[in-house]
Amino acid sequence: MTKDDLEEIRQRVKNATIGPWTFEKGDRSRGDRRSAVICNFNHDHGEWYIHGDISNIEDAEFIAHARQDIPALLDHIAELASDIARMCPIADRPVIESLLAEKDHMAEEISDLQRKIDLYEAYAQEYDYYAILNEMGDEDARRELMAQAPVEKTAQELRDEIVEQAKADVERLSNRYQRKNYCGISVEFVVNHEKRTVVALLKGVNTGIVYTKGIAKAAPDDCFNEHIGKAIALHRALGIEVPDEYPNAPQPTEVRVGDVVECGSLKDVRHVKVVADGEYIGTGLDKAVISSITVKHRLIRIIDDSRTEAI
Known part of the structure; x- marks a missing residue:
């Protein structure tokens, strides 16, 4: 039953004759088995209104008591609804709708704040925090920030590390006594700087027969490096997976003697x-x-x- 249904019942009660209503049994000793519902309408003038003759006494009693029972039930329902709303506010539909509306509003605010955060982070990347702290004279804060901040290596520093790693790999893998496989094989390199290629040949120690080879060739736009080329070619000749850093080494940015x-x-x-x-x-x-x-x-x-x- 909805609130509208209860309100319609309440309105019918309001429009009905005021109570209390009673009923009057027929005089059976005189053969009158009919009963009547009596409505007390005007107490000041003592006027009583009788609504119909009802042959069934139980029906008459039900109709008469409905005038008092229904308002009592409506009041009880209202009291229960009030208790439920007080103990569990979410059970009230308007409250639910209000909470849902508030949720949508908060989602919009969160989205707006995220956009602002992204914008501020983009702006922050344009500023030199160390310079700002220097201008503020906060030397301790500057040192602490520098200690915590990760040191990002330059492309040249990364390339230098990769070249040294390649040299170490070539030395290790070229030593036949440190290899699990091809222990009876020696390594020979053929380097062609003009063609920008390196070939690693695996030869029999005693026979000189070439059993397998690996080839590395620098891309047209890449800087050629003999050490990286040797490492790539030797890995391929030995059937070992080439580390990603070798073919993807950053290009040099500093000119040095010997380049x-x-x-x-x-x-x-x-x-x-x-x-x-x-x-x-x-x-x-x-x-x-x-x-x-x-x-x-x-x-x-x-x-x-x-x-x-x-x-």
């Missing part, structure tokens, strides 16, 4: 080997000192950073 670089202009592009300041370069067509204008201002890219005497 081969591409420099010049669109009309005059040449490859030169970088040498130390003061070193004799002869005609200077295939060499350039590291502090020269050619290296400092006409550098296009580093094409080989192996820095070996074989170059």
Whole structure:
């Protein structure tokens, strides 16, 4: 039963003749078996209204008592509803609707706050926290922040580490006494800087027969490095998975003595080997000192950073 149903019943009670109602039994000694419902309408004038003749006394009693019973039941229902609402507010539908509306509102606010946080984080990346702390004069806070902040390595530092790792791998894997397989095999490398390739040959120690080989070739836009190439080729020759860092090593960003670089202009592009300041370069067509204008201002890219005497 809904609240509307209860309200309709309450309205019918309100519109009915005021109570209390009673009923009057028929005089059976005179053969009158009918009963009547009597409504007390006007107490001041003593007027009584009789509603019909009812042959069934139980029906008359039910109708007469309904005038008092129904209001009592309605009041009891209202009292129970009030107790339920007080003990469990969520049972009240308006409360539920209010809570759902509040939930939607809070979700919108959270979404808006997240957008602001993302924006502030984007802004924060543009500022130098260390410089700000220096300007504020908070040296202790600056030191603490620097100690906690992870040190991000440059591309050149990462490449240097990968090259050293490649050298160590080649030395370890080339030692036949440290290999579980191919212990009777020696390793030989064929390096071609012009073609930018490295071939690792696995030969019989006594026979010199090539049993297997592995090849590494630098991509056209990559800087060639003999040590990384040897590591890749040797892994492939031995059937070992190549570590991801070797083929994905970052490109060099610092020119060093021993590098081969591409420099010049669109009309005059040449490859030169970088040498130390003061070193004799002869005609200077295939060499350039590291502090020269050619290296400092006409550098296009580093094409080989192996820095070996074989170059």
